[in-house]
Amino acid sequence: MEDTPAQLVSNAMIEKRYALITGASSGLGAEFAQQLAALGHPLILVARREDKLAALASTLHEQYGAAVEVIAADLSQPDTPQKIAATCSTSGWQVDWLINNAGVAGPDLLKDRDWSQQQAFYQLMMLSVAEMCHLFIPSMVERGQGRVINIASVAARVPRSGGCNYGPAKAYVVALSEELHLSVAGQGVNVSALCPGFTHTEFHETAGLMDMKNKMAKWLWYEAKVVVCDGINGVEDGKSVVVSGRLYRWLDPIFQSVWTRRFLRIKARPD
Numbered sequence: 001m002e003d004t005p006a007q008l009v010s011n012a013m014i015e016k017r018y019a020l021i022t023g024a025s026s027g028l029g030a031e032f033a034q035q036l037a038a039l040g041h042p043l044i045l046v047a048r049r050e051d052k053l054a055a056l057a058s059t060l061h062e063q064y065g066a067a068v069e070v071i072a073a074d075l076s077q078p079d080t081p082q083k084i085a086a087t088c089s090t091s092g093w094q095v096d097w098l099i100n101n102a103g104v105a106g107p108d109l110l111k112d113r114d115w116s117q118q119q120a121f122y123q124l125m126m127l128s129v130a131e132m133c134h135l136f137i138p139s140m141v142e143r144g145q146g147r148v149i150n151i152a153s154v155a156a157r158v159p160r161s162g163g164c165n166y167g168p169a170k171a172y173v174v175a176l177s178e179e180l181h182l183s184v185a186g187q188g189v190n191v192s193a194l195c196p197g198f199t200h201t202e203f204h205e206t207a208g209l210m211d212m213k214n215k216m217a218k219w220l221w222y223e224a225k226v227v228v229c230d231g232i233n234g235v236e237d238g239k240s241v242v243v244s245g246r247l248y249r250w251l252d253p254i255f256q257s258v259w260t261r262r263f264l265r266i267k268a269r270p271d
Helices: 005-015 027-038 050-064 078-091 115-143 166-187 208-216 224-236 246-256
Strands: 018-024 043-047 067-071 094-100 146-151 189-195 198-200 221-223 239-241
Touching: 005 067, 005 078, 005 198, 018 115, 027 043, 027 050, 027 224, 043 050, 050 067, 067 078, 078 115, 094 115, 115 146, 115 166, 115 189, 146 166, 146 198, 146 224, 166 189, 166 239, 208 224, 221 224, 224 239
Parallel strands: 018 043, 018 094, 043 067, 094 146, 146 189, 189 239, 198 221
Antiparallel strands: none
16 A cells, blocks of 8 residues: 555654755755655755755744754855765765755856856856765665756757856756666666756846846746746656756757757857
């Protein structure tokens, strides 16, 4: 007999199967925390802004009675994944859900001339994701259970001019997630790349892109709760790539088709 939802929640709490969420202080990260807490998972929230993490932790504990741990850390720093793993190990926190969500819009590869900014972007967007998977997935495999969601983007699904960083970085996350899933899915661990389209979060405000957002059609945008629900359902269903939102699921085959993909490659025009 299958467990009821109530039994699943109870089991998660008893076994202390933590969900570790990076970039958890706002946006998709905070929404993942909300939905996973509602499912009964104790949480480990990671972000740079400790005050916002503490406020979110307090809210989630009040709403759901969730056990919430907080780690203030910057994943653009190379030693951060190891420090996070060490904290989890010494604290006895078993991580069975890993949500690699931390990210930024990033610098323009050609226009922004400070190479240290580029390196920090690559560390945050790609190297930290790979290292977090490297650190946490093997123990999931040993236990025969685990779920990993790496936040990618619809921007990873089709090349475009401009920036030359965000889309390629997310394309790496998709490729990494697909190969990881093929490697460990038979051992009880599902890995998904979650590809949202335009989503209502703080992302565009933080990146200084509100003018662009305000000029766009409202029907292109989805709420964070829809994206997160799609991601959780997708990884549970064993999908290695989850494109969120009905519109973007309809567009994605067009983006990937060899017959139409070439027409979407729009070159930049000289200034």
